[in-house]
Amino acid sequence: MYHSKIAGLGYYVPENVVTNDDLSKIIDTNDEWIQERTGIQERRHIIRGEDTTTSMGVKAAKIAIERSGVAKEDIDFVVFATLSPDYYFPGPGVLVQRDLGLRTVGALDVRNQCSGFIYALSVADQYIKTGMYKNILVIGSEVHSTGLDMTTRGRSVSVIFGDGAGAAVLSREEDLTKGILSTHLHSEGQHAEELIVKAPGMGGRWVTDILADNNPDDESYFPYMNGQFVFKNAVVRFSEVINEGLQANNLQVSDIDMLIPHQANLRISQFIQKKFNLTDDQVYNNIQKYGNTTAASIPIALTEAWEKGKIKSGDTVVLAAFGSGFTWGSAIIKW
Numbered sequence: 001m002y003h004s005k006i007a008g009l010g011y012y013v014p015e016n017v018v019t020n021d022d023l024s025k026i027i028d029t030n031d032e033w034i035q036e037r038t039g040i041q042e043r044r045h046i047i048r049g050e051d052t053t054t055s056m057g058v059k060a061a062k063i064a065i066e067r068s069g070v071a072k073e074d075i076d077f078v079v080f081a082t083l084s085p086d087y088y089f090p091g092p093g094v095l096v097q098r099d100l101g102l103r104t105v106g107a108l109d110v111r112n113q114c115s116g117f118i119y120a121l122s123v124a125d126q127y128i129k130t131g132m133y134k135n136i137l138v139i140g141s142e143v144h145s146t147g148l149d150m151t152t153r154g155r156s157v158s159v160i161f162g163d164g165a166g167a168a169v170l171s172r173e174e175d176l177t178k179g180i181l182s183t184h185l186h187s188e189g190q191h192a193e194e195l196i197v198k199a200p201g202m203g204g205r206w207v208t209d210i211l212a213d214n215n216p217d218d219e220s221y222f223p224y225m226n227g228q229f230v231f232k233n234a235v236v237r238f239s240e241v242i243n244e245g246l247q248a249n250n251l252q253v254s255d256i257d258m259l260i261p262h263q264a265n266l267r268i269s270q271f272i273q274k275k276f277n278l279t280d281d282q283v284y285n286n287i288q289k290y291g292n293t294t295a296a297s298i299p300i301a302l303t304e305a306w307e308k309g310k311i312k313s314g315d316t317v318v319l320a321a322f323g324s325g326f327t328w329g330s331a332i333i334k335w
Contacts, residue, residue: 001129001130001131001176002128002129002131002172002173002174002176003128003129003172003173003174003175003176003178003179003180003181004124004125004128004129004136004170004171004172004173004179004180005170005171005172005173005178005179005180006168006169006170006179006180006333006335007067007068007069007070007135007169007170007171008063008064008065008066008067008068008069008070008168008169009063009064009067009166009167009168009169009299009302009303009306009307010059010060010061010062010063010064010065010066010067010166010167010168010303011060011063011164011165011166011167011296011299011300011303011304012056012059012060012063012164012165012166013044013056013162013163013164013165013290013293013300014044014045014046014047014050014051014056014163014164015044016044016045016046016047017042017043017044018042018043018044018045018145018162019031019041019042020034020035020040020041020042020159023150023158023159026150026151027150027151027152027154027155027158027159028152028155029152029155029159034159037265037267038159038160038265038266038267038287038291039265039266039267039269039270039285039287039288040159040160040266040287040288040291040292041288041289042288042289042290042291043161043162043163043289043290043291044162044163044164044290044291045145045162045163046143046145046146046163048146051143051163052086052143053082053084053085053086053092053141053142053143053165054085054086054092054095054096054099054141055099056141056143056163056164056165056296057080057082057092057096057139057140057141057165057167058096058099058100059165060139060141060165060166060167060299061096061100061137061139061167062100063167064137064167064168064169065100065137065169067169068135068169068171070135070169070171072100072101072102073103074134074135075100075102075103075105075135075136075137075169076105076133076134076135076136077105077106077107077108077124077127077133077136077137078093078096078097078102078105078106078107078108078136078137078139079093079107079108079110079120079123079124079136079137079138079139080092080093080096080107080108080109080110080120080138080139080140080141081109081110081111081112081116081117081119081120081138081139081140081141081295082109082110082111082116082140082141082142082294082295083111083113083116083142083197083294083295083324084141084142084143084144084147084294085109088200091107091109092109092139092141093107093108093109094107096137096139102137108123110123110295112295112323112325112327113195113294113295113323113324113325113327114262114264114292114294114295114297114321114322114323114324114327115185115262115321115322115323115325115327115328115329116140116294116295116321116323117138117140117166117295117296117297117298117299117319117321118183118185118262118298118319118320118321118329118330118331119185119327119329120138120139120140120295121138121168121170121180121183121319121331122183122185122329122331124136124138124170125170125180125183125331128170128171128172134171134172135169135170135171135172136169136170137167137168137169137170138167138168138169138170138299139165139166139167139299140165140166140167140293140294140295140296140297140298140299141164141165141166141295141296142161142163142164142165142293142294142295142296143163144161144162144163144292144293144294145161145162145163147197147221147222147223148161148222148223149219149222149223153219154219154222154223156225156227157222157223157224157225159291160265160291160292161223161291161292161293161294162290162291162292162293163293164290164293164296164297164300165296165299165300166296166297166298166299166300166301166302166303167299168299168302177334178334178335179333179334180331180332180333181248181249181332181333181334182245182248182249182331182332183245183329183330183331183332184241184244184245184248184329184330184331185327185328185329186237186241186327186328186329187325187326187327187328188233188325188326188327189325189326191229191233191325191326192324192325192326193224194225194226194229194230194326195223195224195225195226195230195323195324195325195326196223196224196324197220197221197222197223197224198220198221198224199218199220199221200221204220205218205220205221231265231267231268233322233326234264234265234268234322234328235268235271235272235275237322237326237328238261238268238272238320238322238328239272239275239276241320241322241328241329241330242259242272242276242318242320242330244330245318245320245330245331245332246318246332248332249332251316251332253276253277253278255316256276256278256282256316256318257282257311257312257315257316257317257335258282258283258284258305258310258311258315258316258317258318259272259273259276259278259282259283259284259317259318259320260283260284260298260301260302260305260317260318260319260320261283261285261298261319261320261321262297262298262320262321262322262323263285263286263287263290263291263292263293263297263298263300263301264287264292264297264322264323265287265292266285266287266288269283269285269287272320281310284301284302284304284305284310285301286300286301286304294323297321298319298321302317302319311335312335313335314334314335315334315335316332316333316334316335317332317333317334317335318330318331318332318333319331319333
């Protein structure tokens with residue numbers, strides 16, 4: 001039995017900055033309204049033709065691989081988390097394998113939205129723990145901007161999301177006091193329709209139905225979110241899954257050196273920080289700059305925190321996420 005450690009981190013965000021004031025020019029909204037409800041000041045949107053979910057994932061992955069010291073030829077497996085693949089199929093995992101010029105290793109796509117990176121990390125961790133693989137590339141990447149209702153009708157959702165990618169290289173660690181100590185995953189599908197994109201989908205409205213109806217009022221292919229319901233569930237599940245991870249490793253809240261929550265809403269992160277009585281130095285948030293990048297939010301924030309020296313050798317790092325599905329999870333890492 002082995003542990004897996006994060007050997008390298010990287011992230012990429014598009015250069016195109018979209019401020020709240022920029023959005024107010026096309027949507028009936030304003031900076032004060034957005035910041036009060038979400039804490040977001042700006043986000044990044046791709047320029048069509050320059051970036052895709054896959055290309056951003058590749059850019060983040062190249063940085064993570066270089067920093068890990070692992071040769072590209074020694075990557076054994078790819079796990080790619082996203083809700084916004086370039087194609088309906090195939091998924092972006094195989095495109096990353098191709099574009100990075102990796103060996104014909106396996107590539108797995110994870111569709112768990114906001115908790116996608118935690119799920120992907122957990123999958124990779126299990127493969128390494130059992131000895132099946134030694135080095136695994138884990139990516140979270142999202143393009144939201146091209147699929148949002150950028151009108152006043154969709155403002156409650158569209159102002160929240162941004163584009164970006166983060167990546168990590170997981171490698172085998174023989175010291176069982178270090179690396180990923182445990183991961184904890186949950187779902188509650190009875191609330192699946194509270195945060196959803198309904199179409200296109202094989203079980204309901206497919207592309208042919210949408211085209212045949214040609215209905216300008218059809219909102220089924222835009223994201224829907226029951227915001228208050230999601231918020232109330234998120235703060236409960238965040239707390240539960242963080243405590244679950246701590247208890248599984250005989251740790252106390254005081255042992256947390258850094259909490260990286262999924263960047264869903266600054267108000268959720270602040271609520272959790274206050275509930276656990278953590279200082280600003282113990283929690284890292286960057287939703288103010290990037291918005292909610294779903295599966296990319298944790299690896300982007302984790303990489304930034306590490307780059308700024310906020311995560312050091314020996315630190316206990318907690319990752320936690322909650323999102324559509326409902327799915328949620330946590331990871332406890334000894335750096």
